[in-house]
Amino acid sequence: MESASSGLLEAVAAATASALHEAETSLPADVNAAIGRALEREQDPTARAQLENIRENIRYAGERGLPLCQDTGVPVVYLTLPPSVPATADLYEAVAEGVRRATAEVPLRPNVVDPLTRENTKDNTGGGMPTIHVRPGEELTVTVLPKGAGAENCSRIAMLLPSQKGEIARFVAETMLLAGGKPCPPVVLGVGIGATFDGAAALAKEALLLSIDEMDPFEQDLCDAVNALGIGPMGLGGAVTALAVKVKRGHCHTASLPVAVNVQCWASRRATRKVEVEQWT
Template sequence: MSNPIDYDTVVSAVVDILEEAETVLPKDVVVALEKAASQESSPVAKEQLEAILKNIGIAAKKKVPMCQDTGILIFYVELGRDARMDFRLEDAILEGVKKATRSIPLRPNAVDPLTRSNSGNNTGNGIPDIKYELVDGSSIKITAAPKGAGSENMSAIKMLNPTEKDSIRNFVLETVLNAGGKPCPPVVVGVGIGGSFDKAARLAKSALLEKVDEMSEEETVLLDDINSLGIGPMGLGGKTTALAVHIKKAHCHTASLPVAVNIQCWANRHASVVLGGDE
C-alpha cells in the first residue's frame, strides 16, 4: 500500500523547490561556469563570468533570487500510477506558486497576452505551465523550472522539409547568432528534432533539464560550433557562448521535419522533489 499524499504537503513542497530553483543554481551549472572562467583569455569575458559567479554565491547565501526576472513558472510532474491523493494536484501546485510569490518573493510575471493585465501572483489562464507524465510507482516527482523572458524570446522553431536534415546545424547556429547577448550568455541550448510543431518545442525545452556536463559526441560538436561564434559572456566576446547543448528527438510524420531551439540563459534554474511512495 502506498502512502497517501496530502494537499498541504504538495503546497509546501512547491514553495520549497521554487525557493531552491530561484536561489541556488544546480552544482553542474556552477562547475561549468567556474571552468569557463578559468579558461577565458579575454579579461572582459573573465570579468563577466566572475561577476555571475559572485552573484550566484550571494543569492545562495542570502536566499534571494539570483535574477530579477524570476521567470514564468514551468513544472514537470512525473505522476505515479499508484499515487494516492484526494485533491486536484493542479490546485495544490497553483496554491504553492501563489505562496512562493509572496514569501520568496517572486516578481509577478504572468499577464494576459493582449491586455497585459497582471494577475499579481504568477498564475493565470494556462499558467503555471504544468506538464504531466504517467510513470510506474506510487510517488510523485515535481520539477520546477523557472524560465526568464530574455532567453525565451530568443528561441525559435522551423518546419523543415525531410530533405533538409543537413540544415539543422545552420538553423541552430543562426538562432544563437541572432540572439547575440540578449539571452544573457553563456547559454544552454536545447534542441528538439521531430515530433510535431508543438512536440519539437516541448522536446527542446525539456532538454534544458539535462546535466550540462553530460553530452553526446553530436552535442559536443554542436557546442564547439556555437562557441566558435565568439559571442561570449553577456555578448561581449569570448570563448564561452554556451555551456552545453542537449538534443532530444522523436519520430515525426514522413512529410515533415520540425526543429525547435530553446535557449536558456546562464541561470539554468531547476529543482525537484519526490513525494509519496510505498509504506
C-alpha cells in the same frame, strides 16, 4: 489535514513552493561546474570579468537566500505521477498554490499577465500558468524550471524538411547569432528534434532538464558551432557563448523534420522534489 487526499495535495503545494525556492536562489551543481569550466577556458579579460560577476552574483544569492536574477521567470512545472495518483484538477490547483506561496515567500517578481490586456495576476498564476507537464512515473516528483523572458524570447522553431537534416546545426547557431547578448550568455540551449510543431518545442524545453555535465558527440558539435560565433559571456565577446547544448528527439512524420531551440540563460534554474505518496494513501 482532514483526509489523505488533502494531505497529498498539501504536500504537492509545499513541494512546489520548496522546489521554486531552491531553483530561484541557487543553481544546480552541474550548471555551477559548467560556469567554472567556462572560466578556465576564457582568456579574454572582459569575458572573464563577466563570468566572475556571474559567480559573485551566484554567491551573493546563496548567502542571502535571494533570487539569482530580478527576472524570476514564469513557472514551468513537470510532474511524474505513480499509478495511484491521478492527474486531477485538484492536483493542478495544488501546484498553482505552491507557485502562489513561492511568489509571496521567496519572493518572486509577479511576471504573469494577460497576453493582450497585459493585466498582471500578481501571483504568477493564470490561464495556462503555471505550465504543467505530466508524465507517468514510479514516484511522485515535482520539477520546476523557472523561465526568464530574456532567454525565452530568443527561442525559435523551424519546420525543416527531411532533406534538410544538414541544416540543423546552421539553424541552432543562427538562433544564437540572432539572439546575441539578449539571453544573458553563456547560455544552455535545449534542442528538440522531431515530433510535431508543438512536440518539438516541448522536447526542447525538456532538454533543459538534462544534466549538462556531459554532451554526446552530436551535442558537442552543435555547442562548438555556437561557440564559434564568439558572442561570449553577456554578449561582450569570448570563447564561451554556450555552456552546453542538450538534445531530445521524438519520432516524426516521414515528411517532416521539426527543430526547436529553447534558449536558456546562464541562470539555468531547475530543482526537483519527491513527494512521499504512501503516507497519504
